[in-house]
Amino acid sequence: MSIFSIKDVHKSFTNGEVEEEILKGVNLSLQRGEVTALIGASGSGKSTLLTIAAGLQPASNGQIIFKNENIAAYNQEQTRKIRAKEFGFVFQSSHLVPFLTIEEQLLLMLDVAETTLNKQEQQQEINKMLKTVDLEHRKHAYPSSLSGGEKQRVAIARAIIHQPKILFADEPTANLDSKRSKEVMELIQELTKTLDITTLVVTHDEEMLAYVDHIIKMKDGIVMGQGV
Amino acid sequence: MxxxxxxxxxxxxxxxxLGSIVFLISLLTFIISGLANGLSDDNASLIKDLPEGQFYMSEDAEQTYNLSTIDNETQDQILSEHTDSTAFSIQRGFVNDNDDKQHGVVFVTSTDSNLFKNVDSGEIILDRSLKDDGIKVGDTLTNNQFDDTFVVKGFVAQKKYSHSPVAYINTADYKQMYRTEEMQLIFIPDANDSLTFSGLESFSNKAFLQTIPSYSAEQMSLNMIVWFLVVISGMLFAIFFYMMNVQKIGLYGILKAIGVKTSTLFKMMWTQMLVITSIALVLSVLLSQLFNQVAPEGMPFSLSIMTTIQLAIVFFVIGFIGATLSGLQIRxxxxxQAIQQGEV
Incomplete structure (x- = not known):
């Protein structure tokens, strides 16, 4: 069942006097409980598409349908609320808040998502999530004391602690070695299934495709092909 | 959270x-302000301690009180109409102590009034700074223009004029010393500038202070230093918060990406500004007030808690404006940007 779809999305940038079209009418849809990978060469527009889909930048044209509404037409505040409550993000770098402990990173996300859980329930949720990403023992550690793999696991935990509907991941394994990359992708795959969320992941690493359900290949701003 | x-x-x-810089600049401003007030008192406490009212001097003196002479008829008329008013004169001079050591003073004499010390002929009351020079109650002082001698009757605290200690003498003695029958000035407490007299020019307390040679130039320079420091601190506040914000652009971006409101980021910056500035200002207020208590006797330093609080409020306002202006980039x-900027 499609929970999220992108319809005829265009994106142009003005570079000096030249207008460059990065996305030339992209259509795709994401299925609930599935990991979809966006692949393609550098400059194919995959990261731009992901950031537009995630509401991090506007499209020049087209529709982004989520829960039967065109969120591309939302104003800044409406988009912020969607990002806070319905979406989760994992970036290439973990982008953790350097002065918050692991536990506090997750608490902040629950705060931002305006959770209805009480303090005790929040704590239980955090403990459960840290157990899932196998970082219960690093609860009070700051990001500076974590390894690259651990940081990405915290980033994943932060991205899904508020139980979003969609998880966006932009090259989440780009800065990790092969072993840790596999661990991170396994975790994303597992959480997508167990929490019944929908994941869109951008990757250029073909080895990671073993962990996805659906593949969309992009070239020169258009979808070249789809596969399972 | x-x-x-x-x-x-x-x-x-x-x-x-950041807090240390706020502390040091505010402390410097408080100290300079204390020195400015101290110098101001040193220059004109005789006048500054009077209640609000109007000063009168003869028009032909052209705002130089030394050249003013108020004829006795006019003086008697004003003093009889305004019972709390007083006529007084101020003249520079010297007194010689028992060891024939000369001390520069400003002789002040007035008609009967609570506003100035009144003494009998042959008596003198001095500013306390002369006590520190070794003069004691009962000492006999001489002046080369005065045929008789002065007996020291007592001392008063912080009564200076034109950076010299005040010496209160009797009107008769004054008239003899300066070969005059007329007083220079009249002061009417609680009067306003609508009260005028023919042949006399009126001055408010503030306007009269400006007629004291060097007073306005000195105060203008000191006030300029104080306000220059206030402006500089405002700019420093803005620059430091700007630099902090520039460093945190990646962080602000990532927080916005996960859905943190811009207003929350502003509250974060304001809270930090408030905490840092409060702690720094409380410390510098305490230290400057401590200095006020322990400043060496001869140092012209006067810093009221009210002045310090007023300056502290100015610092708060400046800090808030500086932080807010520098924080506009958060919007x-x-x-x-967070994704494009790498690690925060």
């Missing part, structure tokens, strides 16, 4: 440096 506090707790050194930070 109070992320402002969490950041300060984790980055103590950074915020300690411009796009969530996408």
């Amino acid at each position: 109070n992320i402002a506090w969490k950041e300060m707790k984790k980055n103590k050194a950074k915020f300690l440096i 411009k930070v796009g969530p996408l």
